[in-house]
Amino acid sequence: MKIVVLAKHVPDATADRRYQDDLTSVRSGIEGRLSELDEYAIEAAVRITEAGGGEVIVVVMGPDQASEAVLRALQLGASAAVHVTDAALHGTDAAGTARVLAAAVRQQGDVDLVLTGMASTDAGTGLVPAMVAAHLGLPHVGFVEELEVADGSVAGARETETTRERFAVSLPALLTVTDHINEPRYPSFKAIMAAKKKPVTTVGLADLGIAPDTVGLAGAWTAVESVRRRPKRAGGEVVKDDGDGGTKLVDYLVRNRLI
Amino acid sequence: MADILVLAERDGDEIRRATAETVALARRFGSPALVLVGGWTDAARAVGVDTVHVVDGIRDDVLRPPAVAEAVAAIAGDLGPAAILLPAGREGKEIAAILSVRLGAGVVTDVTGLDPDDDGWPVATQSAFAGTFTVRSRVTVGTPILTVKPGAAEPGPATDPAVVTHTVNPSEAASRVRVTDRTVRPKGDRPALAEAEVIVSGGRGTAGDFSAVEAFADALGAAVGASRAAVDAGWYPHAYQVGQTGVTVSPQVYVACGISGAIQHLAGMQTSKTIVAVNKDPEAPIMALADLGVVGDLHTVLPQATGEAHTRRG
Numbered sequence: 193m194k195i196v197v198l199a200k201h202v203p204d205a206t207a208d209r210r211y212q213d214d215l216t217s218v219r220s221g222i223e224g225r226l227s228e229l230d231e232y233a234i235e236a237a238v239r240i241t242e243a244g245g246g247e248v249i250v251v252v253m254g255p256d257q258a259s260e261a262v263l264r265a266l267q268l269g270a271s272a273a274v275h276v277t278d279a280a281l282h283g284t285d286a287a288g289t290a291r292v293l294a295a296a297v298r299q300q301g302d303v304d305l306v307l308t309g310m311a312s313t314d315a316g317t318g319l320v321p322a323m324v325a326a327h328l329g330l331p332h333v334g335f336v337e338e339l340e341v342a343d344g345s346v347a348g349a350r351e352t353e354t355t356r357e358r359f360a361v362s363l364p365a366l367l368t369v370t371d372h373i374n375e376p377r378y379p380s381f382k383a384i385m386a387a388k389k390k391p392v393t394t395v396g397l398a399d400l401g402i403a404p405d406t407v408g409l410a411g412a413w414t415a416v417e418s419v420r421r422r423p424k425r426a427g428g429e430v431v432k433d434d435g436d437g438g439t440k441l442v443d444y445l446v447r448n449r450l451i
Numbered sequence: 452m453a454d455i456l457v458l459a460e461r462d463g464d465e466i467r468r469a470t471a472e473t474v475a476l477a478r479r480f481g482s483p484a485l486v487l488v489g490g491w492t493d494a495a496r497a498v499g500v501d502t503v504h505v506v507d508g509i510r511d512d513v514l515r516p517p518a519v520a521e522a523v524a525a526i527a528g529d530l531g532p533a534a535i536l537l538p539a540g541r542e543g544k545e546i547a548a549i550l551s552v553r554l555g556a557g558v559v560t561d562v563t564g565l566d567p568d569d570d571g572w573p574v575a576t577q578s579a580f581a582g583t584f585t586v587r588s589r590v591t592v593g594t595p596i597l598t599v600k601p602g603a604a605e606p607g608p609a610t611d612p613a614v615v616t617h618t619v620n621p622s623e624a625a626s627r628v629r630v631t632d633r634t635v636r637p638k639g640d641r642p643a644l645a646e647a648e649v650i651v652s653g654g655r656g657t658a659g660d661f662s663a664v665e666a667f668a669d670a671l672g673a674a675v676g677a678s679r680a681a682v683d684a685g686w687y688p689h690a691y692q693v694g695q696t697g698v699t700v701s702p703q704v705y706v707a708c709g710i711s712g713a714i715q716h717l718a719g720m721q722t723s724k725t726i727v728a729v730n731k732d733p734e735a736p737i738m739a740l741a742d743l744g745v746v747g748d749l750h751t752v753l754p755q756a757t758g759e760a761h762t763r764r765g
Contacts, residue, residue: 205714209580217580229696286558287551287592313695313715314580317560318541322516322548331627333514334545347631352541353645353690353698354462358632359514365628371696372689413557413592417574420585425721425740430733433747438755441706441727444743446763450704450725451649451671 193246193341195237195305196297198324199230199265201258202314209314214409215416216283217314219255226261229309231268231376232369237307238269239374240341246304247271251296253281253289259392266387267379274300278396283409286315290323292407295400297328305346306366310335325366333359334368453481453533457500458523458546460538462638464492468646471498471606473536473599476565478607480573481533486526488519491614499607508619514628516542518621520549526617527554532594534573539598540645547598556593561699563600573597581695581714582721601646602701636690642674644691649704652676652693652720656709656730656749659686663753664708670760676700676720678710694719708749712737729753 203209204223212218237248250265252258253276262273276296284292297306306325311318325332339348346367347360379387397404405411431440445451455477460467470485477483484502487495488509495503504526509518523546527535535550537543539561551558564576573595579586590596644650651673653664661675668675677687679694693700695718705723710716712728712735720726721740728741729749738744745752 205581205718209583211584286548290548290552310696316695317558318544319548319551319558319560322545323552326549326552329624331624332517332545332549333628334516335541351689354635356634356636357514357630359628359630361628413551413590414559414588415591416586416588418587419579422583422585422722424583425726427739427744428742430738430741430744430746433745433752436755437729437745437747437752438757439759441729441743441745441752441756442759442763444727445671445704445760448725451760451764 193241193244193304194300194302195240195246195248195307196300196303197230197233197237197248197250197265197270198293198306198308198321199234199250199252199261200227200312201225201252201254201261202227202312205313211419214283215419216409219257224257224260226264227309227313229311229313229371230265232371232373233307233309234265234268234270235374235376236339236369240305244341249274249300251276251293253277253292253296262392263387266390267384268376269383270390272391273393275392275394276400277394278404280397280404280408283412284407285412285414286317286319287323287413288407288411290320290327292397292400292402293320294324294327295402296395297324299400304363305341306330308366308368310368310370321366321368328366330364330366331361332366332368333361336367336369337372339367339369339373454484454502454530455481456523456527456530456532456535457483457485458519458537458543459485459487459495459498460540461487461489464494466492466494466498468606469538469599469601472601472604474499475604475607476599477534477536479565479567480571484530484532485612486523488522495612497609499610500612501610503612503614505614505616506619507616509621511633512630513621513626514630516545517549517625517628520546520553521621521625522617522619524550524553525619527594534595534597537596537598539600543598547596550596554593556596557590558596558598559588559590560598561600562597563603563701565597565599565603578722581718600699641668642672644674644676644693644698644700647674647700647702649673650676650693650700650702651706651708652678652710653681653687653708654678654710655680657681657686659684660750661687663750667706667753667757667760670757670764678716679713707737707741708753710737711735712740
């Protein structure tokens, strides 16, 4: 079983995230990490191969410092990694990212299953997985919370805001998993040491046969016009409950015509 | 005038308020045309569109997003709309992604406002970085595809729309995922989380007992939410999770009870108009951004507030 996991390197959510002059987000000087939601996809993939054999190849697209995410994915149990990096990728939108990732998956030859997290924790559009599936001509199931692989097919359950659906699909397929599918492991010391020896292939756009002008800011299908920092929420009143906390709370809501 | 396609968000025979709001946005750019999957319903008159495209023929055992995307693409192919507006929920995004590849068009997600520029093109407003930035952006390639969040506009008046019925037969490619069972969660009597004006949420501080949170929510006619910690502990269903991996909300009032304010929770509620926090810990991060912080135990503060709210509201 050959599984590809698509993962992303994101700025840490607690960092002071901001934009630079070309309206892309500042990445340098900001602590980065493997997007937390991708850990669930890696864990799901590793469990499948631990049970039935096979390999897990993680694909990360991002600048040099994205190698942090690559290493983390290998520590979490991926067997090999592909780091797609190219100066021309700066400013690539969801549509461009999906084209690049689809090309990287294609380069892996016959893949049985592609897994991703449900969204990145930075831009969080959640668009890329279904776009990649569409480019590859693979069936896509999103928001999977339960999955079982057997006899060349996957069965499981997915959740939308209102509905739970049980599904079945023949492989190959692309599935997007939520943070409810499993509990990702903490890498052991052994896993951390082993990760250093796992193969990482670095590829550029030329290796994937993608013209540089079709990606990046210039090749994007969307454009950011302006960004504005919201006024920081100032903390307001703080009152202590001296037996009247509930009354004070409702007073506040009534006084401000909120109820 | 160009058509603006709006995919209806259905709830049985009802259509969600968010659809009527999105239609009101659409009217700024052209003639709103509703795509209504699953047969006609009279509720379609109330959303304020000029045309309704009823889509029939998608079987229950077919996964909806690919089949719906195929139907929307076909209608878009016939009409050449100036924009396609979709709901911002999970299926809306999946449909948006498929349409984007199919039509070669850009997508802007989680739109909270849409205004015409000098040439009449839609410019979208979004929140970014956990609600700390407001971003304005546009689609530059193809028919703009936008997923619109609840609360983006006030619904307009009802209309008497023209109705066109499309009987579709999903292609092999769009029906490869078989749905073997579908369970729609019962709605309950409280307002839907994503659309509620007032939300009362509980976290770790409830210690698993949501009765005080629910009683206060009911006294205010509010929706109930939960933090990820409460959901992970199995105290409240996942569908009620507020935060980055749950529902992103922006109500008039958000009452956070026993919720410390982890970044992933703040990301889902930070754009609420007014935030009230009830927490034993005055140093909890949520206190730093609450308009009113009550330092106390929710299990005593909320019952008192519930009684007070009943008294004041008569």
